Amino acid sequence: MAVTFEQLQETARAILGGAASLSKEDFARKVEEWVSSQPEWLRDTFFGMKVKEGEGEGARVRVVVVRRSEIPRRLVEDDWFYQAFLRFLAGWL
Amino acid sequence: MGVKLVVLAPYYEQATFLWSPFLKGWVAKELRARCVEPVVLWGNDCVPDKFAAAMKDPEVKGVLGVGHGSDDEIVGQGNVTLLKVGMLVPDEWKDDVFAPVSCLVGRRLVPYLVQQGVPAGIGEVTEYWFTAAGTATDGMDPEEDPLLKFFLYAEYTFWFKLAEGATAGEAYDAMIEEYKRQAELAKQVDPLTWWCLQVDWKNRKFFGDRNYRLPPTPGRILTKTEVSASGERRPTEKKDAVTVTGRVAAEDGSAPRGWVRVKVSRWPDPADKSDVVPLDSEGRFSITFTFGWDANIDYTYTVTAWYGGWVDERCYVPSSATTTVTVRSGRTPTATKITRVEAKREDDVVHLYVEGTVADADGKPVAGGEVEVAVTDTFPVKGYVRTDAEGRFAWRYDVPVDWFDTRLSVTACFRGDELRMPSCDEKPVKIPPNWKVVAIIAGAAAVIIALVILAAILTG
Numbered sequence: 001m002a003v004t005f006e007q008l009q010e011t012a013r014a015i016l017g018g019a020a021s022l023s024k025e026d027f028a029r030k031v032e033e034w035v036s037s038q039p040e041w042l043r044d045t046f047f048g049m050k051v052k053e054g055e056g057e058g059a060r061v062r063v064v065v066v067r068r069s070e071i072p073r074r075l076v077e078d079d080w081f082y083q084a085f086l087r088f089l090a091g092w093l
Numbered sequence: 094m095g096v097k098l099v100v101l102a103p104y105y106e107q108a109t110f111l112w113s114p115f116l117k118g119w120v121a122k123e124l125r126a127r128c129v130e131p132v133v134l135w136g137n138d139c140v141p142d143k144f145a146a147a148m149k150d151p152e153v154k155g156v157l158g159v160g161h162g163s164d165d166e167i168v169g170q171g172n173v174t175l176l177k178v179g180m181l182v183p184d185e186w187k188d189d190v191f192a193p194v195s196c197l198v199g200r201r202l203v204p205y206l207v208q209q210g211v212p213a214g215i216g217e218v219t220e221y222w223f224t225a226a227g228t229a230t231d232g233m234d235p236e237e238d239p240l241l242k243f244f245l246y247a248e249y250t251f252w253f254k255l256a257e258g259a260t261a262g263e264a265y266d267a268m269i270e271e272y273k274r275q276a277e278l279a280k281q282v283d284p285l286t287w288w289c290l291q292v293d294w295k296n297r298k299f300f301g302d303r304n305y306r307l308p309p310t311p312g313r314i315l316t317k318t319e320v321s322a323s324g325e326r327r328p329t330e331k332k333d334a335v336t337v338t339g340r341v342a343a344e345d346g347s348a349p350r351g352w353v354r355v356k357v358s359r360w361p362d363p364a365d366k367s368d369v370v371p372l373d374s375e376g377r378f379s380i381t382f383t384f385g386w387d388a389n390i391d392y393t394y395t396v397t398a399w400y401g402g403w404v405d406e407r408c409y410v411p412s413s414a415t416t417t418v419t420v421r422s423g424r425t426p427t428a429t430k431i432t433r434v435e436a437k438r439e440d441d442v443v444h445l446y447v448e449g450t451v452a453d454a455d456g457k458p459v460a461g462g463e464v465e466v467a468v469t470d471t472f473p474v475k476g477y478v479r480t481d482a483e484g485r486f487a488w489r490y491d492v493p494v495d496w497f498d499t500r501l502s503v504t505a506c507f508r509g510d511e512l513r514m515p516s517c518d519e520k521p522v523k524i525p526p527n528w529k530v531v532a533i534i535a536g537a538a539a540v541i542i543a544l545v546i547l548a549a550i551l552t553g
Contacts, residue, residue: 005284042283045240046227048108049196049220064161065107068224068285088222088292 002037003030012089024075024082032072043069049084096310097130098252099147101158101193103170104136111225111241112159112194114232120157120249122233126402127256127410128313134158139169148186154307155190157252162195162217165202178202182209190261190305194248196220199298213261213301215251215268221296222289240286243279247272247290255307257315257410262303269294310408315344318353318412320398324420326386328511333392333420336381341372341400343409348376351403357382358395372400386420389514393419425454427516429464429507434520438494443524447488451480451507451516458484459513466505468522480507494524 011030014020022030035043048065062081066074075082100120102113113135121131132147134140139160147153160167166177176191178201191206192215199216207214225241235242250271254264272294280287320339327334335357341349349372356367370378378398386392395417402411433448447466451459459480466488467475478486486505502521509515 005288009288038283041226046107046111046225047222047285047289049222065111065225084220088220089288091292 003033004037005034008034009089009091012086013092016086016090016092024079027082027086028072028075031075035068035071038068043067047071094308094311095130095152096128096154096256096307097132097150097152098124098155098157098256099144099153100124100131100133101139101144101156101160101167101169101175102133102135103139103160103168105170108161109159111227111229111238114229115235115238115241115245116158116232118232119235119245120252123249123253123402123411124256125404126408127253128310128404128408129256129307134169137170139175140171140173141169141175144169144175148183148189151185153185154188155192155252155255157192157194157249159194162193162198162202164197164200167193167195167198167202176202176206178205182206182211184210186211188212190214190255190307192216192251194221199296199300203298203300207301211301212305213299213303215265215297215299217293217296218298219292219296222292224283224286224289240279240283243275243286243290244293247275247294256310257313258306258309260303261301261305262299265299265303269297272297312407313410314347314349314407315410316349316400316402316412317342317344318398318400318414320355320396320414320416322357322394322396322416322418324392324394324418326420326423327383328388330383331385331388332383333386333394334381334383335394335396335418335420336379337396337398338379339377339398339414341376341378341409341412343376348372348374349400349403349409350405351401351409353378354399354401355380356397356399357384358397359384360393360395361390362387362392388424389422389509391419391421393417422514424509424512424514427454427459427462427507427509427513428452428456429505429516429518431503431505431518431520434503434522436522436524438525441494442491443494445474445488445490445492445503445522447503447505449486449505449518450484451486452484453513458482459507460484462486462510462513463508464488464505465508466503468501468503 015022045068046065047068100116102116103109104113117133117135121133124131166174169175187210190213191211196217199218203214203216223244226238229237235245251264251268254267272290276287276290318341322335322337325334337355343349352369352371354369358365364384366382370380372378397415399413400411403409429451431449435446437444451462453459460482462480464478464486476488478488480486502519504517504519506517507515
């Protein structure tokens with residue numbers, strides 16, 4: 001059975017609340033299942049935020065925008081994005 | 094003296110590629126329709142010196158647009174800082190509203206600007222999350238992007254309301270309501286978009302004076318769109334016709350010029366149709382759409398009419414209205430009842446008898462109605478009969494006995510007509526055994542048994 005968006009949200013809350021010990025990779029796989037269950041046109045759309053990190057010359061724009069199909073890979077590769085995405089899904093911002 | 098708004102539209106990476114075309118296109122067009130002049134800082138113009146120069150114009154009364162943000166600053170083209178906590182806020186900014194779409198600026202930057210004398214502002218206290226399909230062409234219509242449109246319609250409600258004369262507080266409240274409404278619409282399309290919108294509006298905070306208004310914009314004429322719809326079922330065409338009529342009225346009594354886009358959405362069995370209709374000399378419009386249908390379904394049609402505004406020496410401000418109309422199937426329920434079902438066997442033939450009645454919703458007999466009676470088995474059998482004046486029907490059918498299993502069921506369905514809906518009934522029927530064969534077999538068995546007994550006696 002496909003993972004629903006609500007199940008992803010519950011999983012994110014469980015991870016952040018310490019009730020689940022899912023690894024980043026396992027969570028990314030769940031996200032991948034959810035993405036795969038989406039209509040094809042949505043998988044290729046964009047998801048992101050408008051955020052800047054740091055000051056002055058050291059400043060850089062973080063993640064910002066990814067294609068939906070790239071979210072699982074980005075979760076594994078970028079811990080900052082992983083944490084931000086968990087908080088976003090959980091509504092714990 | 095006119096009113097101008099500075100629109101931050103950097104264009105240098107994916108997020109700004111997605112958003113900024115709509116700032117230069119749709120948002121600027123909608124502001125002009127309200128007699129507000131957008132000062133669009135597009136791409137390489139969205140840098141500190143050009144921003145500062147634009148802000149010196151005393152007609153500028155606000156800053157909108159997009160930019161990546163942090164707690165303390167917002168950036169323009171190439172991540173160059175435009176506004177920062179601790180910066181000197183010039184006097185000419187102190188009648189300007191600040192409400193760009195940006196992450197985190199509601200934490201310190203916007204409160205700081207308000208503290209320094211800016212009348213009002215809006216800022217996100219978390220990240221601002223969004224989705225987009227990336228299908229924009231020239232950015233003149235939010236419908237170009239089936240995901241980003243939800244954010245655009247919601248967010249820019251604030252500025253359009255402000256430009257129409259609402260207070261900053263009223264415009265903010267309208268924006269939050271529109272975020273909620275757009276979130277519900279998005280939920281039908283994509284849960285991720287729905288959740289982004291929910292998170293965004295909950296964290297989009299207002300700062301400063303809720304009673305602040307932009308100065309009156311010379312030439313602006315508010316309009317009001319009125320729309321009504323009527324629906325008609327056309328059985329001969331097998332279509333519903335939805336006729337939409339309406340009027341756009343201007344606050345000064347003049348007749349607005351321009352066009353209205355009318356969209357009709359059907360539920361259930363979703364279908365959309367839309368068209369652009371010119372206003373006549375009195376600001377009226379009318380159009381009829383037709384939809385194919387299933388005769389048994391009641392359809393609700395939601396009709397929205399958008400007046401896009403008209404700008405000449407005056408600005409007729411866009412307005413819209415929505416209404417619904419339900420077109421009922423027009424057919425009333427009926428009840429078909431099988432009152433008798435019997436299978437009589439005669440040698441190798443089964444005589445099937447089915448009798449029943451058809452009544453309307455009030456229990457009155459349906460006369461002359463066509464009823465399909467059917468037996469579904471290895472060899473399906475069916476026939477058609479008509480009800481008499483008392484709503485009764487009877488069907489008889491003779492079939493070879495080996496056509497059927499011994500247990501089967503009979504259905505009778507009134508097929509419906511233009512006034513009445515179909516209805517069915519089903520009853521089981523058992524095929525009796527062939528008693529002659531049974532008797533012959535039983536007689537033969539009895540003779541065999543008797544012979545066996547006799548043989549046993551004789552052989553001692």
